[in-house]
Amino acid sequence: MKTYMVFDIGGTYIKYAVMNDQALKLESGKIPTPKEGLDVFLQNITEIVTRYAKVFDIQGIALSSPGAVDVKSGFIGGASAIPYIHGVCMTDLLKERTGLEVSIENDANCAALAEGWKGVAKETDYYICVVIGTGIGGSIVMNQTILRGATLHGGEFGYMIMGNPAKDPLQSTWSKLASTNSLVEEVEARKSLAKGTLDGEEVFRLAEDGDPIAKECIVHLYKKLAVGIYNLKYALDPQKILIGGGISKRKEVIEGINHELKQLKDEISTLDISVEACQFDNDANLIGALFHFLKRDAGSGPASHV
Structure with missing residues (x-):
């Protein structure tokens, strides 16, 4: 079964889940958002992906992030409670470390996409x-x-x-x-x-x-x-x-x-x-981030179900 590693980056916690292409959570958890900086952040994400990749057929990584996210370049502009994520190409950095395809979308947009895919919209x-x-x-x-x-x-x-x-x-x-x-x-x-x-x-x-x-x-x-x-x-x-x-x-x-x-x-x-x-609460950003990843790949999964 194809699965995806999905992360919701917040100012206090990073929530994560292993999900299938219909947003069913197979595993989930959260860790405190690192205060130390970008290197520790990337290391933590990579360790989580590596751990679950030993058990699941992980196809890619989907990120929900604060800030002005450029979904094409993978850069996060603007400002947030996590200053070190801004001004870097987050998708490239994680792809280099994990070897997996990576997508990123703004957290509010993820919440909206979740409602269109599985929620009240x-x-x-x-x-x-x-x-x-x-x-x-x-x-x-x-x-x-x-x-x-x-x-x-x-x-x-x-x-x-x-x-x-x-x-x-x-x-x-x-x-x-x-x-x-x-x-x-x-x-x-x-x-x-x-x-x-x-x-x-x-x-x-x-x-x-x-x-x-x-x-x-x-x-x-x-x-x-x-x-x-x-x-x-x-x-x-x-x-x-x-x-x-x-x-x-x-x-x-x-x-x-x-x-x-x-x-x-x-x-x-x-x-x-x-x-x-909105229908979704704590899982909204995870669901929307997954949808965004799947929609990037023409003809994949649930894009036609919104």
Whole structure:
């Protein structure tokens, strides 16, 4: 049976799995992301591949990575919590060490591809994925293909300016106004708490316990998210709009955003706009990275099933 070694590179952990061509995990695990630098990182990846290659017929390596990934060259631009992965040709480095073909894709794009292959966007030709976390990112997918843009910034929805452009516009981006991080900071400020006192889970827990400030700030978050999603719908007009990130697992978040979207209608703005949660959580990047690897090879495996 043909199998693939798949890695999801994160700031804290590197998750990995041996998967078949339908994304069934045969083995999996995780290791702390090395702090020492690139050499240790490459050594750790190589050791994992070598170990499983003794047991499985490994056909190649699929990577999910943060940063502005150039899938053609294998270089990772931009910035992330792992500075040493940037500015090198990661695919070539790993191919030299393992002798296997290597593919790489941005982590948010992997999550979106996973939804098109096996998730809620299956059989959907054109959709976008909005990932809400410390900031807001995302992906645009059309006909199984990520729309990357001229500078690999396609889907970077968090850069949209949502506030008053005449007053410090770069402090009013969607990421700064409507991310999970912005929600936490607003609650901390209004409750006169030190920065870093709360996290997103604690804010929602406060709201569930009836805290009026937390409840009000969460409603404000839904409104700000709805406005950005409204803009994306009218600018891009996708068939589906998916919400990812940890916050999307809360049913009340999807319901709250959809409630606010219903308010954004009048005799001119007549579209029925709604969002739905991504299906996959922890495995999304692994599944999407595998799909990206398989799709590179014309006529291989599941590419036609998206």
